Amino acid sequence: LALQFMEKDTVAIIGPQSSVIAHVVSHVANELQVPMLSFGATDPTLTSLQFPFLVRTTRSDHFQMAAVADLVDYYEWKQVTAIYIDDDYGRNGIASLGDELVKRRAKISFKAAVRPGAKKSEMASVLVRVALRESRVVILHANPDSGLTLLSLARNLGMTSSGYVWIATDWLSSFLDSSPRLDIGLLGTMQGFLTLRQHTENTRRKSMLASKWSALVKKDSVDDKFLINSYGFYAYDTVWILAYALDAYFSRGGNISFSNDTKLHEVGAGGLQLKAMTVFDGGRLLLERIQQVNFTGATGPVKFDTDGNLIRPAYDIVNIVGSGLRTVGYWSNYSGLSTLLPETLYMKPAKRVRGDQKLHTVIWPGETTVRPRGWVFPNNGIELKIGVPNRASYRQFVSVDDNTGTVRGFCIDVFVAAANLLQYPVPFKFVPFGDGSQNPSYPDLINNILTNDFDAVVGDIAIVTNRTRVVDFTQPYVESGLVVLTSVKKQSSSGWAFLQPFTIKMWCVTGLFFLVIGTVVWLLEHRINDDFRGPPVKQVITVFWFSFSTLFFAHREDTRSTLGRFVIIIWLFVVLIIQSSYTASLTSILTVQQLISPITGIDSLVASDDPIGFQVGSFAESYLVNELGVSRHRLKSLGTPDEYKQALELGPANGGVTAIVDERPYVEIFLLLHPKFAVVGSEFTKSGWGFVSLFDYFFPPSENNST
Structure with a gap:
């Protein structure tokens, strides 16, 4: 239809609504220099660099996929499954999602493409393949016709129950918002789902448009009624964008004129005459006026950035619960996820750190508020191969029965007990490594994970630095560390054991200190203290008696000089330390077996x-x-x-x-x-023993291995 309009002298085109058609028509619009304003073509590859005359008056899916990736990162899921329509709109949108997930250290583990116009049997086959995968986080990027059919089939296959996470792009919210009465049966197929909605600010024009549209719908007697959704608000603003641009175009001397394009030849294509198409001479000037518009429309501020995108891209995060839709938060390119309206955050400093990202509580499939794990073991009948060392010694930890091949031991018991605590079945089998004649090489055992010979390794595997560089360990279940084992001789106790706490040198130094302290106190006291006077022999005896009596704090002589009292206080504190150390050492000698x-x-x-x-x-x-x-x-x-x-x-x-x-x-x-x-x-x-896997595949440390 757009091409047929171009057969006539056309100044601008509003549309198309489809990204697939926009890819085709944009080439002709570029050639004819006719600005084309599309409020429905969200394909992120429709850029102004490649299609300069395509003006996207809605949000690019580049931003929508960034919002989805932030959601995945917020809930700490690392793998998702993408179901999409296999056309330009679906493929390019999911490609953008993959790029955004990689930035957040996540990935699309499985891409399920649905052929446009596919039958239900084809869609069911796609969903069965999805159900066999380990990821339970499903991103659905489709159109309403195929998307609703997929959701109905998914419910019949039990894929909308507890444990699953479904995130639909804005096609779902647009469909639900435009429905006058939501079908309860239809909503039953998507309970607990998340969907995105292009955010529109609460402007005066929006209120007036919504009010007038509701009045028109009530007067209309046609059965096929629909309400206005976010795309309707952007379509309304698109008309005003073109009106403002044309006004500026004419007010600055612009006129309407056309010329023939010699590159176009007559081609039989359903009656389409390309030769009849003419080039709009003022197309580039009108395009500039369109890109310069700046007003407040029904969706909020309408202004284009240097890349040709509308400023302030934002989305509502919507949770489908019961018979309606519940907004649990917002996403904007400025501040990420928040429970506050994006327009209230633009005047504040941007905070994109993880701790500042926040959403309200979500009701997930199964009517639970507990965040789904997001993955299960693939239901494809394949058992995980768990390598175990076939030890020749210390078989209490891991042992393999040579006759039956049964694996047992302490490490095996711990692993089986942990696996039994999981809330889902884990099919696995133990595969011995080594011939049992001698202990196997543990580096070789771990390398078998890297070569995909084993999915995990269970046993007495020490967590050491060089191993953690290539594989992942669970939390340690046994504390370990290297020690020195050697031959020792037992030292028997004797009657002289009371001398063993100190060495001979220590005994001599201690005795010398006693005599020195006694002499110092005598020098300070004998001139003023009668207790330290008398014949020389008496004074020598007094010095010895005073010195050694301080060992038991039993000295009788009084000290009168200030300096003498200070020396005694310091010395008594030293004696207390010596006495405590001696008592502790002697107790150890008499009660603990001494090894040499x-x-x-x-x-x-x-x-x-x-x-x-x-x-x-x-x-x-x-x-x-x-x-x-x-x-x-x-x-x-x-x-x-x-x-x-x-x-x-x-x-x-x-x-x-x-x-x-x-x-x-x-x-x-x-x-x-x-x-x-x-x-x-x-x-x-200091280390420990842990179970080994690749990229946290078997027991993700954040959830399952704390037991």
């Missing part, structure tokens, strides 16, 4: 040149070499607790090791079997 070893911890072990043992497959080897600088020739691999025992008993002089560096859980089990060995020093790494 030349190795006191990791520092003394690294400083020595003796061999060091480590468990086969453990990360202790790489830690000792790469982090502590231990020479690799000093390291000796050990496989079983018996090898541990034998190597420690032989010692470094007889081909054994001086100590073993291993994780605490293994060492604790070893010590239960062989208590004559002991851990020396403290843990020198």
Whole structure:
């Protein structure tokens, strides 16, 4: 129809309403230099750069998809499924959505295209494929005819129940807003859905237009009545845009004239005569006047930016609940998601930080206010392959029965218990890794996730830095860390145990201090205090008696000088510290078994040149070499607790090791079997054991692995 109008002398065109048709007509409009004002073509690829004579008087889907992406990010969903009409409008809109999601570290995991004019059977087939995917967040970008059919089929397939999230673009709100009476059965297919609506400000022109339109609808006797929606308000403003532009065009000396275009030839196309089309000579000037309009219309301020888009793009976030629509918030390109009207925020500083984004409570499908998880395991009958280490030692943690292939152990029990706590079934099977003759290589086991041989790994897997760079871990379910295990000798108590809290040097220094304090006090007191006078022998005895009686705070001699009293106060405080330290050390000696070893911890072990043992497959080897600088020739691999025992008993002089560096859980089990060995020093790494997956696929840390 627009092309037929162009056969005549046309100054401007309002329309088309379809993005698909706009793609076709825009090329002709460019050639004829006829401004085309479209209030319905939202395709984001219809840019002023490619189609300079196409003036979009509505919002581009580029902004709508940014709003959808912000919604997805707000609710912390990382994957969505997109259902769209397979035409320019649908494809380009979803492509824009994909770009916006990537900016927010999310993605479209599955794109389901619906052929224009598709039958119900084709649509049902598309929905079945969607239901088999893991994502339960569905973005529906369609037109009312196909969109409503899809929603009806989705309800029949059970895809609108609890757990699903449906976000429809503004086609749905436009359809519902234009319906005089909402069909309860129709609304039943979309309960809990979210949809977007182009935001229009509460202006005087909007109120007048809505009032007049309602009056016309009431007078109209035609059965097919419809109310005005957001696109209707933009259509109203479009007429005013052209009116203001024409007024400015004529007031500045513009006139109407046309000329022939030699590039156009007569083509038989349904009676369309391209040769009859003429170029509007004042087209560029009129286009400039259109782009310069600035007034307040029914939708709010009407003004174009440098990219040819209307300023202040904004959308209402609408929740379909019961028999109506409920606005739960707003989105604007200026401030993101908010519960406040966008026009009230433009005078304030823009805040797009995550903490400032806010929406009212949403009623989701299933009549729940609990945010849906947004994903489930794909219902395609495929079991997850869970790799488990087939250990040769410490099989209390993970073991594989050679005859039946049954996997058991502490780590397996923890995993199964956690999986049973999930609110949805998790099909999986355990796949042993290793032949069981020796402990497998844990780096190789983890690399099998990267090669897609395993979906996850369960077992005694230590959470260390180099592993977290390539895979994701759940929260640790066992605390762990590297410790030093070595041979020790037990020190028996004797009658001289009371001397052991202090070394000989400490005893001598302490005794000397007692004598020095006694002498200092005597020097300060003997001239004015009769207690420190008398024959020389008496004075020497007094000094000794006074000094050592302070140990028990039992000195009888009075101090009269101020300086003497100050010295005594300081000394009594020191005596209290010495006494407390001695008592604590003696108590430990008499109550705790004393062990003697030349190795006191990791520092003394690294400083020595003796061999060091480590468990086969453990990360202790790489830690000792790469982090502590231990020479690799000093390291000796050990496989079983018996090898541990034998190597420690032989010692470094007889081909054994001086100590073993291993994780605490293994060492604790070893010590239960062989208590004559002991851990020396403290843990020198802090880590834990966790389950392994790729990109948080199995147990997303924000939700499921806190148990």
